[in-house]
Amino acid sequence: MLGRMEGDYDVVVVGGGPAGLAAAIGARDAGATRVLVVDREDEAGGILLQCIHAGFGLHYFKEELTGPEYAERFVARALDRDIDVVGSAYVSGAGLDSDGTRRVRVMREGHGIRTVRSRAMVLAMGCRERTRGALHIPGTRPAGVLTAGLAQRFVNVMGLLPGRRVAILGSGDIGLIMARRLTLEGCEVVGVFELMPFSNGLTRNVVQCLGDFGIPLHLSTTVVEIHGQDRVDKITVAPVGADLAPDLSRCREVACDTLLLSIGLVPENELSQGLGVELDVVTQGPRVSSTLETSLPGVFACGNVLHVHDLCDYVTEEALLAGRFAGELAGGVKRPRDNIRVVPGDNVRYCVPHTLAPGREHTIYLRSERPLRPAAIRVGDLVRRKLGFVTPAEMITFRIKPDVLDRFHGEALRIDLLGEPAGPHLAGAEP
Numbered sequence: 001m002l003g004r005m006e007g008d009y010d011v012v013v014v015g016g017g018p019a020g021l022a023a024a025i026g027a028r029d030a031g032a033t034r035v036l037v038v039d040r041e042d043e044a045g046g047i048l049l050q051c052i053h054a055g056f057g058l059h060y061f062k063e064e065l066t067g068p069e070y071a072e073r074f075v076a077r078a079l080d081r082d083i084d085v086v087g088s089a090y091v092s093g094a095g096l097d098s099d100g101t102r103r104v105r106v107m108r109e110g111h112g113i114r115t116v117r118s119r120a121m122v123l124a125m126g127c128r129e130r131t132r133g134a135l136h137i138p139g140t141r142p143a144g145v146l147t148a149g150l151a152q153r154f155v156n157v158m159g160l161l162p163g164r165r166v167a168i169l170g171s172g173d174i175g176l177i178m179a180r181r182l183t184l185e186g187c188e189v190v191g192v193f194e195l196m197p198f199s200n201g202l203t204r205n206v207v208q209c210l211g212d213f214g215i216p217l218h219l220s221t222t223v224v225e226i227h228g229q230d231r232v233d234k235i236t237v238a239p240v241g242a243d244l245a246p247d248l249s250r251c252r253e254v255a256c257d258t259l260l261l262s263i264g265l266v267p268e269n270e271l272s273q274g275l276g277v278e279l280d281v282v283t284q285g286p287r288v289s290s291t292l293e294t295s296l297p298g299v300f301a302c303g304n305v306l307h308v309h310d311l312c313d314y315v316t317e318e319a320l321l322a323g324r325f326a327g328e329l330a331g332g333v334k335r336p337r338d339n340i341r342v343v344p345g346d347n348v349r350y351c352v353p354h355t356l357a358p359g360r361e362h363t364i365y366l367r368s369e370r371p372l373r374p375a376a377i378r379v380g381d382l383v384r385r386k387l388g389f390v391t392p393a394e395m396i397t398f399r400i401k402p403d404v405l406d407r408f409h410g411e412a413l414r415i416d417l418l419g420e421p422a423g424p425h426l427a428g429a430e431p
C-alpha cells in the first residue's frame with residue numbers, strides 16, 4: 001500500500017476500514033488540506049477485505065458489491081483527494097498536548113516510532129469478536145474452536161478450511177455468512193445454536209444463508225460443553241428457558257470437528273480509554289455529540305468503534321459526517337455545544353448520538369431490546385411513526401428534521417419503541 005506520512009496534519013484518522021476512509025474523505029471535502037489515515041494492516045479496507053460475499057453498497061451505491069469492491073472504491077476516492085493512507089502502521093498511543101493539539105504515536109514497519117500532531121482526530125478502530133473466554137464454555141480445550149471472523153479469514157484470505165463438520169454457536173451475521181460459505185466449500189454445517197428466542201443476524205442473512213441451504217437454526221439453545229482431546233469431536237447442547245439458563249435434563253450431543261463462535265462484537269476502544277474518552281456502558285463505544293465528537297474536544301469517533309453496525313453503508317454515512325465535522329473544526333469552525341440529551345426509553349437498548357442541537361437535521365441510530373411487531377417509534381411528543389417489524393439485530397435509523405426539533409424545549413428527549421413482542425418468524429428456525 002502507498003505510505004506517505006510527513007509532518008503534521010489537519011486531521012489524523014486512526015483505522016483505515018470503511019469508517020476511517022469515509023471519515024478522511026469527509027474531512028477533505030470539508031476543507032481540510034492535510035489528512036492522514038493510519039492502519040496497522042498492510043492494506044486499507046478493514047474487515048471488508050475478508051468479506052468476499054456480495055451484499056455491500058445496496059443503500060449507498062444502489063448496487064450490490066463485495067466487501068473488497070466496496071473498500072476499493074473508498075481507497076480510490078481517498079487517494080484521488082491526495083489523502084495520505086499509510087499501512088503497516090500501528091497507533092500505539094494518543095494524547096492531547098497542553099495547547100489542545102492532538103497527537104498519535106505511530107509504530108511503522110521500517111520507519112520506527114513517530115509522533116504525529118493534528119488539529120482534529122477521528123477514532124475509527126472498528127471492533128473485535130468475543131471469544132470462548134467471554135462465555136466460559138465448560139469442557140476441554142481442543143483445537144477447532146474459533147471465532148467466525150477468524151474462520152472467514154482462513155477461508156477467504158488464506159485458502160484454508162477450518163474443519164469439515166461444523167457447528168456454530170450464535171446467530172450473528174458473521175456466523176450466518178460463514179454457515180453458507182463453509183457449505184459452499186463442501187463442509188457439513190450441522191446447525192446454528194442461538195441462546196435467544198430470535199436470531200441475532202439480519203433476517204436476509206437467516207433466509208439466504210441458512211434457509212436456502214437447509215441449515216437448521218436452533219433458537220433458545222446453547223452449547224454447555226465442548227468435548228475432544230487434540231481436536232473437537234462433539235459438543236453438548238441444551239435448550240434454555242425464559243431466564244436463559246440451560247435445562248441440563250434435556251441435553252443432547254452433536255458430533256462435529258469444529259465449533260465457530262458468532263457471539264458478538266466488542267468495539268476496540270483501548271486507545272480511546274488511554275486518551276480519556278468517556279465510554280457508554282451499553283455500546284462500549286465513546287459517548288458522542290451530534291457532530292460525533294467524543295467527550296474530548298477535537299476527537300471524533302465513527303463506525304464500529306462507536307457502536308456495532310450491521311450494515312457497512314450506515315458506517316459510511318456516519319463516518320462521512322464525523323469526518324466533515326472534524327475537517328470543519330480543523331478549519332476553525334466553532335459550533336455551540338449541544339443542549340438536548342437523548343434518552344433511550346421503553347424497549348430501546350441505546351441511541352447514538354447521545355446529544356443533539358436544534359437548528360440542524362440529525363440521524364439517530366438506535367437498537368431495540370427485543371423483536372416487536374407491529375412497532376412504532378415515539379420521539380418525545382414530537383414524532384410518532386410506524387416501523388413495522390423491529391429486532392435487535394437490525395439497527396434503526398431515524399432522521400429528525402430541524403423544524404421538528406425546534407419544537408422541543410426540554411433538556412432530555414426520550415425515544416421509545418412501542419409495539420407487541422414478536423416471536424421468531426424466520427425461515428429455517430426450529431424450536
Ligand SMILES: Cc1cc2nc3c(=O)[nH]c(=O)nc-3n(C[C@H](O)[C@H](O)[C@H](O)COP(=O)(O)OP(=O)(O)OC[C@H]3O[C@@H](n4cnc5c(N)ncnc54)[C@H](O)[C@@H]3O)c2cc1C
Nearest residue numbers: 015017018019039040046047090091125126149303304312
Ligand atoms: C469478522 C467480521 C465480518 C464482518 N462481515 C460483515 C459483512 O459481511 N457485511 C457487513 O455489512 N458487515 C460486516 N461486518 C461488519 C463490519 O465490520 C462493518 O460494517 C465495517 O467493516 C466497520 O467498519 P470500521 O471501519 O468501523 O471497522 P473495520 O472494518 O474493522 O476497520 C477498522 C480498522 O482499524 C484498524 N485499526 C484498529 N486499531 C488500530 C490501531 N491501533 N492502529 C492502526 N490501525 C488500527 C484495523 O486494522 C482495521 O483495518 C463484519 C465485521 C467483522 C468483525
